[in-house]
Amino acid sequence: MKTSLRYQLFLYVFIGLAIILISMSYSLYTSMRMQDMMDRQFETERFFQELQQDVLDIQEPFLDFLSSRSSKALSTLLMESQKLRQVIPSTYPIHHDPVELKKREVFSLLTSYLDLMDEAIQFKRGRAIEEYTQLYETMANLNAYISSQIDQISLHGFREQMSVYEGFVRTSRSLQFWNLILVLSAFMFSILLMLLSMKKITDPMDQLSQMAGELAGGNFSVEDIHVDSVEEVHQVVEAFNGMKNDIRQYIAELTRQKEIEQHYMDERLRNLKMEQLLKRMELYTMQAQMNPHFLFNTINTGVQLAIIEDADKTAEFMESLAEFLRHNMREKKFIVPLRHEVDGLWAYISILRIRFPKTLELNLDVGEELLDTCSIPSMVLQPLVENSVIHAFKGMDRKGLIDVVISREAHLLKCVVRDNGIGIPPEKASSLLRHTTREPEYSSKVMGLENVIQRLYFFYPNQEDIIIIASEPGAGTEVTITIDTREEPCIQL
Amino acid sequence: MFDTRMINVKGIMKAAALCFGLLFLVALYISVMTLISLSETPSPGDGGGVQPMYHFAVFLPDNTYTFFNELKQGAQDAGREFGCALSFHPIREGSLDFPMALYSGFDGMIVYPYLDEHLMREILNEINRQDVPIVLVEHDLQDESPWPFVGTNNFDVGKKIGELISQYHKTPVEMAVVYSDKSPGIYAERELVEMGINAHLGDRLAAPITSKKTDLNPLDAELLMYHLLRDEPNINTVVFTDSNDTLAATQVVIDMNLVGSVQIIGFGTEEPILEYIEKHILLGTIAEDPRQIGYNSVKALKELKEKGHTPSYVDTGVQAVTRRNVSQFRNGIGGQP
Structure with missing residues (x-):
C-alpha cells in the first residue's frame, strides 16, 4: 500500500x-x-x-x-x-x-x-x-x-x-x-x-524526465517505469506510462491503416495493369485476326492449286499453314487443354521444317497422357519456339536445334523450350523476367516472349518462378515454364 | 548508465545509513553499559562469604607486625566462614577505642589484653555486665578471669626453647631472652616462658637467664645485639621473642662476622628467618600459629554468643623449626625438630 x-x-x-x-x-x-x-x-x-x-x-x-x-x-x-x-x-x-x-x-x-x-x-x-x-x-x-x-x-x-x-x-x-x-x-x-x-x-x-526525452525523440518502445515511491508520484508515473502506451497504440493503428491503404492502392494498380494488358492482348488479337477468313480461303485455294499441279511439298506447306491459322483463329480461350496448344505447335513446327529443312531441327516430346489431362494458357509454347527461331541463331553457322519437352513431375507441369543458339545476355534475361508492362512503342521482336512472360505472371501471380530463363552466351537458351496443376489460374476464360 | 549511477548512489547512501544506524546502536549499547557500570557502586557488605549475623570487634595492639597481621587474617577467614563481620580497633594507652567499646553496639569482642591489667579488667567487667561476650587472645590475665582464652601457652613456648637448646647446644648454657614491646603477650608472661626454659634445661643453665627488652623501634634489636656481643661475651645463646628483632639482630651478627660465636634462637616464620636457619646462621625459631589464634578466637566468640559457653582455653600450639624440619615446615607439612 x-x-x-x-x-x-x-x-x-x-x-x-x-x-x-x-x-x-x-x-x-x-x-x-x-x-x-x-x-x-x-x-x-x-x-x-x-x-x-x-x-x-x-x-x-x-x-x-x-x-x-x-x-x-x-x-x-x-x-x-x-x-x-x-x-x-x-x-x-x-x-x-x-x-x-x-x-x-x-x-x-x-x-x-x-x-x-x-x-x-x-x-x-x-x-x-x-x-x-x-x-x-x-x-x-x-x-x-x-x-x-x-x-x-x-x-x-x-x-x-x-x-x-x-x-x-x-x-x-x-x-x-x-x-x-x-x-x-x-x-x-x-x-x-x-x-x-x-x-x-x-x-x-x-x-x-529521461522517458520524456525518449518519447520526444520518437522512441515509444521504451519500457514502462516501475517505481516504489509515494502515492502521488506513483499516480504520476502510472499516468505517464498510460499516456506513452496510448500514444504507441495510436501510432500502431495509424501505421496499420496506412498499410491497408497501401495494399489497396497496390491492388488497384495491379487491376489497372491487368486491364491494360487485356487491352493490349485484345489489340494483338484484333491484329492477328485481320481479315483471317480471306487469308484462310486464299491458302485453301493455294492448297487445291498445289494438288492440281502435283506440288506435294507446296500442298503440305500450305495445309500446315492453313492448320496453323485455323488454330489461331479458332482459339478464343485464355486457358486451353494441352492438346490444343500442342496441335497448334505441331502445325507451326511443320511450317518451320519446310522453311528450314537443312538449317533447323525441331523436336517435340510430350506424353500422350498429358494432352487431355493438363491445361495451360493458350499461345505460350508457339511464341517461345518462334522467339528461338527469330533470335537464337543469328550469325550462327551451325545447325540450329530446338527441343520442346513437356513433362509432369508430381503436381508440376514442366514445359521446356531449349535451343542451342547464341543465348541471351543475363541482363536481357533479367529485364525480360521483370514484372512490368512495357509501353507499346517499346515493343520489339522479342515482344512475343515478353508477352508470354507477362501473361504467365498475370495468370499465376503467386508463382514467382512460373518461368525461368537459363542461358549461356554461345551455349543456347532454356526457357522452362513450371505450372502448379493444383493452382487455378486467376482467369478461367 | 544514468540508472546505474543512480542505483550506485542510492546503494552507497543505504550502506552509509546502515553503517551509521549500526554505529548508533553500538554507541548506545556501550553507553548504556558504561552508565550501568558507573551506577554499580560497590554495594556495602560485598565482603563475600556468608551474610554477617554479628558484628564482632577485635582489639589488638596498634602495630603492623606479621604476627598481628596473620592473626587478623585468620580472624577474617573465620568471620567470612561463620558469618561474622569484624572491625579491628587499636588497644593502647590513651586510646578511647577500648573504653568506649561498651557503647559501640558490638555483638562480641576479641581482646588482646595489652593495657594495664587493672584498667583492662575494669572495662572488661563493665562490658561483661552488659552481657557482651568476650574472648581473650594470645595471653591471659594474670589473675583468674571468666573469659575464654585462645592462644599459645607461653610455658610451652619456654619448653620448646629449652628443647631446641638441649638438642643443639651441649655446653653449659648462658642465655639471654630478649622480650619486646612488639610481642607484648610474651613479655606479659615472661615468667611463664622462663619457667618453661628452666623446666627443660634445668642444670644445664650455667647462669640465670638474662632478660632483655626492646621497644617498638624496629632497629632497637640491632643495638641491643651489638651490646650483648661486645659487653657480655659469656652469653652463648640469645633467644628472641619477636620476628623483627630476630631479623635485625641476625643481620648484626652477620655484619660483625660472628656467625657461630653465639647461638641465636629466633621467633616467627618469615621467609628470611627460615633461610637463616637453612644457612645455619640461626639455630632455630619458635613458630606460633597466629592464624589459628585469630580463627579460633572468632569461632569461640560466635559459639559463646550463640550457646552462652565455649571451651575456656584453646591452645593453638607452638612449634620449633630447625634446619632438620625447615623444608617440611615450609611445605606446610610440619615435622619434629
Missing part, C-alpha cells in the same frame, strides 16, 4: 528528528545521572559532617542545662536530642565493609550518648550531683570519640573516593565520548534517512 507524499515526508522528518532528539536527551540524561552519582558520593560525607557538628553542638546546651538547670536549656537540649535521634536509623544492617561497620558503630555510640544524656537529665533533676558529674565526664569522652570516629569515616570515605575518582573520571569520559558518537551517528543516520526519502521521490522524476 502506497503512502502519501505528505505522510511520508512527515514520517521521515519526524523519525529523523525523533532519533536526534532521543539521542541528545539520552546524552543529557547521562550527564545528569553522572552528576547525581557524584552528588551521592558526597551525600554521605555531608550527612556525617552535619552529624558531627550536631553532636559537638549538643554538648553546649547539655552543659548549660547541667550548670543552670534552666527549662530553656532543657528545651533546647531535648530538641537537639530529638533531632539527633531522628537521623539514627532504626536498624542498620551488618556488613563486612569496615566503613559500614564504622558507621554502624557511630550510630550505636550516638544512641548510647543520647541514652546517657537522658540518664544525666534524670540525675540532674534528682540532684544526684556525683552521678551526673561523672556521667558528664564519660559523655564528654564519648562525644569526642564519636567526633573522632566520624572523622575517621570521612577520612576513609575521602580516601575511598579518591581511589574511585580516577576510575569514575575515566569512565565518564568514555561515556561522554560514546554519547558524542551516539549523537553524531544519530544525526548522520537521520540525514541519510531524509535524503533517501527525498531520493525516493526525486528518482522517479528523473526517470520520467
